[in-house]
Amino acid sequence: xxxxxxxxxSPNDISEDVKVLHSMGYAQELLRRMSGFSNFAISFSIICxxxxxxxxxxxxxxxxxxxxxxxxxxxxxxxxxxxxxxxxQIASAYPTAGGLYHWGSILGxxxxxxxxxxxxxxxxLFVVASVNVGTYVLFVNGLGPIFGIDPSTLxxxxxxxxxxxxxxxxxxxxxxxxxxxxxxxxxxxYLIFAVAIILTIAMVALAAGPIDLGRLFTFANNxxxxxxxxxxxARGSLFVAFLLGLLLPVYTVxxxxxxxxTSEETVNAARNVxxxxxxxxxxxxxxxxxxxxxxxxxxxxxxxxxxxxxxxFYWLMDGVMPGWLKTLLFxxxxxxxxxxxxxxxxxTSRMTFAFARDGGLPFxxxxxxxxPKYRTPAVAIWTTAVLSVLITLYTPAFATLxxxxxxxxxxxYAMPIGAGILAHGKTWTSFGPFSLGGAFxxxxxxxxxxxxxxxxxxxxxxxDKVLIITVAMVVVLGFFWIVLENxxxxxxxxxxxxxxxxxxxxxxEQALGEAGKA
Numbered sequence: 001x002x003x004x005x006x007x008x009x010s011p012n013d014i015s016e017d018v019k020v021l022h023s024m025g026y027a028q029e030l031l032r033r034m035s036g037f038s039n040f041a042i043s044f045s046i047i048c049x050x051x052x053x054x055x056x057x058x059x060x061x062x063x064x065x066x067x068x069x070x071x072x073x074x075x076x077x078x079x080x081x082x083x084x085x086x087x088x089q090i091a092s093a094y095p096t097a098g099g100l101y102h103w104g105s106i107l108g109x110x111x112x113x114x115x116x117x118x119x120x121x122x123x124x125l126f127v128v129a130s131v132n133v134g135t136y137v138l139f140v141n142g143l144g145p146i147f148g149i150d151p152s153t154l155x156x157x158x159x160x161x162x163x164x165x166x167x168x169x170x171x172x173x174x175x176x177x178x179x180x181x182x183x184x185x186x187x188x189x190y191l192i193f194a195v196a197i198i199l200t201i202a203m204v205a206l207a208a209g210p211i212d213l214g215r216l217f218t219f220a221n222n223x224x225x226x227x228x229x230x231x232x233x234a235r236g237s238l239f240v241a242f243l244l245g246l247l248l249p250v251y252t253v254x255x256x257x258x259x260x261x262t263s264e265e266t267v268n269a270a271r272n273v274x275x276x277x278x279x280x281x282x283x284x285x286x287x288x289x290x291x292x293x294x295x296x297x298x299x300x301x302x303x304x305x306x307x308x309x310x311x312x313f314y315w316l317m318d319g320v321m322p323g324w325l326k327t328l329l330f331x332x333x334x335x336x337x338x339x340x341x342x343x344x345x346x347x348t349s350r351m352t353f354a355f356a357r358d359g360g361l362p363f364x365x366x367x368x369x370x371x372p373k374y375r376t377p378a379v380a381i382w383t384t385a386v387l388s389v390l391i392t393l394y395t396p397a398f399a400t401l402x403x404x405x406x407x408x409x410x411x412x413y414a415m416p417i418g419a420g421i422l423a424h425g426k427t428w429t430s431f432g433p434f435s436l437g438g439a440f441x442x443x444x445x446x447x448x449x450x451x452x453x454x455x456x457x458x459x460x461x462x463x464d465k466v467l468i469i470t471v472a473m474v475v476v477l478g479f480f481w482i483v484l485e486n487x488x489x490x491x492x493x494x495x496x497x498x499x500x501x502x503x504x505x506x507x508x509e510q511a512l513g514e515a516g517k518a
Contacts, residue, residue, distance in 0.1 A: 014032055014267055016268075017032060017095070017268065017269050017270075018032070020095060020269075020270065021095075021096065021264060022502070022505055023498070024094070024096060024102075024492070024493070024498065025492065025493030025494075025497060025498035026096065026357070026505070027505040027506075027509050028264070028509055029264075029509070029512055030097065030178070030350075030376070030377075031178050031179075031265060031375035031376075032264065032265050032266065032267060033178060033179065033182070033265065033267070034182055034262060034265045034267065035267060036266075036267075036268070036271075036272035037189075038182045038266070039259050039262060039266045039272045039273060039276035040189070040275070040276040040279050040280055041185045041186045041188065041189035042181075042185045042259065042276075042343045042347070043257075043259045043276055043277055043281075044188075044189050044192065044279075044280040045185045045188040045192070045258075045339055045340055045342075046127065046254075046255030046256070046258050046340055046343045047252065047254065047255055047256060047280055047284040047340075048188075048192060048252075048284075048336055048337065048340035049192060049196055049284050049287055049288035049291060049292075050192055050196060050199075050332070050333050050337065050340075051135075051252070051336065051337045051340045052248070052251050052252025052253075053248075053288045054134075054138070054313050055137070055313075055337075055402075056251050056252065056399070056402050057312060057313055058227070058228070058230050058308075058309055058310050058312050058313075059244070059245060059247040059248045059251070059399065060072050060073070060245035060246075060247070060248035060249070060292075061222065061227070061295075061296070061305065061306055061312060062222045062223070062306055062309060063222060063223060063227065063230075063231060063241045063242065063244045063245030064219045064220060064221065064238060064242045064245050065219060065220030065222055065302060065306060066216050066217065066218045066220070066296045066302060067216070067217055067218055067242070068245035068248065069216060069248075069292050069293055069296050070215075070216025070217050071216075071217060072245045072246055072248065072249065073248065073285075073288065073292060073293075074285075074289065075246065075249070076246045076248065076249025076250045077253055077281070077284075077285035079246075079250065079447075079450045079454075080250065080253040080254070080256075080281050080285070081278070081281050081282065082446050082447050082450065083410065083413050083447040083450070084277045084278055084281045085278065085436060085443055086417045086420070086436070086440065086443050086447045087100075087256075087257065087277060087417065088273075088274030088275075088277050088278055089274070089420075089431065089434060090103045090107070090416055090417070091259070091263070091273045091274050091277065091432075091434075092270050092273065092274045092431070092432025092433055092434035092435070093270075093428075093431050093432040094106060095260075095263040095264075095266075095269035095270050095273050095432070096263055096264060097261055097262070097264040097350045097351075097353060097354040098117070098350060098352075098353065098354020098355055098357075099257065099260030099261060099263060099273075099354075100116050100257060100351075100412050100415070100416055101113050101114075101116055101117035101120065101354060101355050101360070102492050103420070104116030104117070104416040104419060105491040105492050106428075106494075107419035107420050107423040107428055108416065108418075108419030109491075110489060110491040111486070112415060112416075112419055113416075113491055114360060114481065114489055115481075116415040116416055117351070117355045117360055117412075118473070118477055119408050119409075119411045119412035119415065119473075120351060120408070121348070121351055121355065122408045122469075122473065123404075123405055123406075123407075123408030123409035123410075123411070124344065124347055124348040124351055124409070125348060125384065125388050125391055126402075126404045126405035126409075127341075127344040127348070127409070128167070128341050128345050128385075128388035129391040129401050130251075130402045130405050131340050131341040132163045132166050132167055132341045132388065132389075132392070133159070133163060133392055133401055135166055135334060135338050135340075135341060136159055136162045136163050138330065138333060139162075139334050140154060140162075142314065142317070142326075142330035142333065143327070143330050143331065143334060146327060160392065163389055164389050166341070167341075167345070167385045167388060168385070170341055170342040170345050170385065171345060171381050171382055171385035173342055174345055174349060174376060175371070175378050175381050175382070176374055176376075177375060177376055178265050178375070178376065181342070181346050184339055185339065185342070185343045185346075188336060188339035188342075188343065191332060191336050191339070192287075192336050193287065194332070195329065195332035195333060195336060196287050196288075196290075196291045197287075198332075199291060199294070199329055200290055200291045202320075202321060202325060202329070203294035203295060203297070203298040203316075203320060204297060206298070206320050206321065206322075207297060207298040207320065208298075208319075208320070209300065211297050213297070215296050215297060215299075216293055216296055218302075219242075220303070220306070221235065221238055221241050222241075222306040223235040223241050225307075226306055226307060227309060228307050228308055228310065228311070230309045230310060230399070231460075231461070231462070233460075233461045233462075243453070243457050244457060246454075246457060247403060247406065247457060249285075249288075250406045250410070251402045251403065251405060251406040252284070252288060253284055253285060254405065254409050254410065255343075255347065255409065256276075256277045256280050256281055257347065257409070257412075258344070258347035259272075259273045259274075259276035259277045259280065260273055261346075261347045261350040261354070262347070262350060264350075265350075270432045270433050270434070271432075271433050271434065274432075275434070295313070295316060298316065298320050300319055310399075317329070345384060345385060348384040348388070349377050349384050350377065350380075352367055352377070352380040352383065353367065353368055353370075356368040356380065358489075358490070358491060358492055358493075359488075359489060360489060367380045367383060368380075372512055372513070375512065399462065399463060400462070400463050400465050400466065403458045403463040403466050404458075404465075404466045406458060407454065407455055407458035407466055407470070408470075410450075410454050410455075411451060411455065413447070414447060417444045418444070418448045420444055421440075421444045424440055455470075
């Protein structure tokens, strides 16, 4: 097997990775050069506390005020860590691109894997769509006036054009190879840390009044008018309002499955992939918590801030930051959001490639093709880019896109985890180097229960469209499985099918310039 001598990892590391991939019936078609840090960075970039933590801050603050941040963020991040831990064990055992689809199929059967793939794919498309909407909004509101742009004069047409241009460049970077993408996502990891630290220090240092930590644990029912209509229907129960506020951490700390989707491009994947998922959740949770707490502490008036609704962050920046610092911070924030969606497009295209590789999508032969020059799934990249833009035409509202992203992704996370509970110790007896041991089943059960609660939260007004999309998807999936896919779709190769594929694997690798089988 020829090796990329410029990439990280020894030839022996890569050779072992390729052997594992061959044992699952797949060729090493993508370029394997991502280090453990790069694998962490791509998930950390998609989580991006400068994206969700800022653009969806109002989801928590307009629910129960400061307590939505001080208490709600740790609760939501703990749930994300539980889910990531359960996924990490499965990822360590099955380190393939499009991991969740593969895991669902092996642990739960063909239909379960097929359905998991569709939920994950739609969730990933909503990631790219929602973050790019956020990138556009942050640019026009935070930097637009510098260029003479009046945000109040812009229409939905301007938004579609802006998002299309943003997505076009992200697809181009992805097309040019994993080296370019890795450089950008590695840079994004450092950028997120740096901007979050500077933003936090500036908020606390420039706060108008004394720092009152009690704000972070004070409940105020801001649903309805007090919260600027973020949740238009006033809720009489503080507990229900608190649950609604969990959309902030759950939306922000998602997309960590990117580490799994880039398994076939990661050296020592069985160890680095689970580590990348867990570390991305932990560091995002810690730095994100400190950052958004500083927003609450710096507010001149929390009640007035809540009344701003979705405009709260811009109102806060205008009230606290000097003009030059505000501009510099917005440049960093917009760039971090751009790179967040770029990493999301990487993850989505790999999921599309992996699912198409087993014939799970329309036009699978095209979608599974790999560019011989750049070693990237080029058709999958451009297809997912176009679809992510089209999604914004259905629901241009950021909150609905963000909620749909969280709901669909966590459903796709819970499906293989739930199947793993039933298969653990029975049909699933071979584990990777990362294992929770006897703790897997209780951790996995908590992940599934939490996802059910998240679904209920996610379909509450004003995000009713999420329920419509979910019901429509279940009906359509059920119809197509019964009528067509049950007979046509075979799922990932197993048993004799893996052995039959070895000649195809050698031919595929030879066509892409590999010297031979590892």
